[in-house]
Amino acid sequence: MQKAETAMKNEKQQSGPFIQRDRNWHPPAYTPTYKTSILRSPQKALLSLDNTLSEMTGPVFGHSLIGELDNDLLQNFSQNGDLPIGERIVVHGRVLDEKGHPVPNVLLELWQANAGGRYRHQKESYIAPLDPNFGGCGRTITDDDGNYTFRTIRPGPYPWPNGVNDWRPAHIHFSVFGQGFAQRLITQMYFEGDPLIARCPILNTIPDQAAIEQLVAPLDMANSLPMDSLAYKFDIVLRGRRSTYFENRREGN
Amino acid sequence: MPQSLNYLKETPSQTAGPYVHIGCTPNFAGIKGVYEQDLGASMVNDKTKGERITIRGSVIDGNGMALKDALVEIWQADSDGLYNSPFETRGTADPNFSGWGRSAGEMDTGEFCFHTIKPGVVPFTDGRPMAPHITFWIVARGINLGLHTRMYFPEENTANQADPVLGRVEHKSRVPTLIAQKDGNDYRFDIHLQGELETVFFDI
Ligand SMILES: [Fe+3]
Numbered sequence: 001m002q003k004a005e006t007a008m009k010n011e012k013q014q015s016g017p018f019i020q021r022d023r024n025w026h027p028p029a030y031t032p033t034y035k036t037s038i039l040r041s042p043q044k045a046l047l048s049l050d051n052t053l054s055e056m057t058g059p060v061f062g063h064s065l066i067g068e069l070d071n072d073l074l075q076n077f078s079q080n081g082d083l084p085i086g087e088r089i090v091v092h093g094r095v096l097d098e099k100g101h102p103v104p105n106v107l108l109e110l111w112q113a114n115a116g117g118r119y120r121h122q123k124e125s126y127i128a129p130l131d132p133n134f135g136g137c138g139r140t141i142t143d144d145d146g147n148y149t150f151r152t153i154r155p156g157p158y159p160w161p162n163g164v165n166d167w168r169p170a171h172i173h174f175s176v177f178g179q180g181f182a183q184r185l186i187t188q189m190y191f192e193g194d195p196l197i198a199r200c201p202i203l204n205t206i207p208d209q210a211a212i213e214q215l216v217a218p219l220d221m222a223n224s225l226p227m228d229s230l231a232y233k234f235d236i237v238l239r240g241r242r243s244t245y246f247e248n249r250r251e252g253n
Numbered sequence: 254m255p256q257s258l259n260y261l262k263e264t265p266s267q268t269a270g271p272y273v274h275i276g277c278t279p280n281f282a283g284i285k286g287v288y289e290q291d292l293g294a295s296m297v298n299d300k301t302k303g304e305r306i307t308i309r310g311s312v313i314d315g316n317g318m319a320l321k322d323a324l325v326e327i328w329q330a331d332s333d334g335l336y337n338s339p340f341e342t343r344g345t346a347d348p349n350f351s352g353w354g355r356s357a358g359e360m361d362t363g364e365f366c367f368h369t370i371k372p373g374v375v376p377f378t379d380g381r382p383m384a385p386h387i388t389f390w391i392v393a394r395g396i397n398l399g400l401h402t403r404m405y406f407p408e409e410n411t412a413n414q415a416d417p418v419l420g421r422v423e424h425k426s427r428v429p430t431l432i433a434q435k436d437g438n439d440y441r442f443d444i445h446l447q448g449e450l451e452t453v454f455f456d457i
């Protein structure tokens with residue numbers, strides 16, 4: 001077992017089932033304007049199930065997992081101390097549940113393209129160059145009040161094969177762990193004011209405009225670092241736990 | 254107008270995209286030196302209690318092609334049926350078993366692989382035992398919201414017959430999509446996203 005997993009927390013806290021997911025708020029599985037979904041979307045009804053312990057629990061990681069530079073994408077792939085090209089930014093926010101409670105110890109894993117819109121990946125063929133000082137991955141864990149922060153460069157937009165001229169708005173991918181496996185979530189953060197947001201076939205898989213706006217981080221001048229970095233604030237909401245005022249009775253009683 | 258409930262909305266999901274491995278398994282993706290090891294690469298050590306098992310399988314699209322860009326995670330109880338989670342209230346799980354694994358799949362075939370242990374029995378919401386099972390979560394390019402499903406064990410026929418979750422599958426012909434196949438000493442669990450063999454996915 002790797003060192004990381006021994007850092008998992010194992011102290012007792014309040015458990016309980018999560019509030020049912022609002023599937024009209026999320027993108028549906030089958031979204032033909034995003035072509036790859038056509039052959040990768042389940043066609044049959046999902047099996048609806050109240051949470052059991054298998055979903056109410058999930059991996060929770062300790063702060064000892066995180067290395068000093070894990071949340072600093074400006075430096076965590078730096079060669080010989082050189083910095084990546086691009087607009088320096090701070091991204092920060094809170095992870096809350098649907099009832100507004102902060103969620104501590106949430107592991108956030110991030111990945112993104114470089115300032116030119118190029119990913120460091122062998123299957124990536126976009127003409128924009130790799131940046132020798134930018135890896136494009138990072139991670140951080142929320143504190144007791146659900147706060148997180150990381151430093152990076154603003155990623156560039158990039159074209160992708162879907163329609164003949166589709167471009168992704170600038171975005172950062174987030175993988176989010178909560179307290180239970182039912183909360184597991186992958187999403188993307190976008191930047192306020194990007195004109196590509198309204199044209200993006202992937203963002204437009206989300207039916208509700210208010211839900212799309214929930215993924216757009218505003219510029220946060222109050223938290224920018226003068227002469228250093230602009231800041232964007234991106235709050236994340238995970239499923240909340242149902243209140244358990246009443247014990248469930250065993251079936252048949 | 255009634256009062257507002259003032260609940261927040263869950264952050265909407267977006268596809269993991271083709272480069273999920275950069276963020277979740279960077280060493281596998283060739284980005285070395287940022288993290289010592291990819292998270293979830295190893296679930297057991299030599300002190301872990303329970304029967305060692307290996308699970309392999311593919312995530313298969315509507316054309317019968319195995320995905321090469323998926324990320325598969327599993328979550329399971331230890332050999333006594335306890336979860337290694339702060340929200341496990343029944344006892345303390347085996348400290349030498351993480352319960353959580355992550356596989357990027359083989360570079361050429363996309364086949365996922367987990368070296369783990371056979372889980373014990375966990376109670377259902379009403380206290381009845383659930384048959385031993387492993388929860389799967391699948392994300393990939395083209396999957397807009399991560400897919401939850403479960404793998405059950407073929408040798409647990411009696412327990413599977415009595416399992417309260419399998420009992421909820423309306424079309425009994427689909428139950429086998431949730432049961433692994435024995436493949437020598439290993440288990441094989443293919444996940445079909447579409448088609449006649451479409452795996453039962455859960456809204457949990
Ligand atoms: Fe992307």
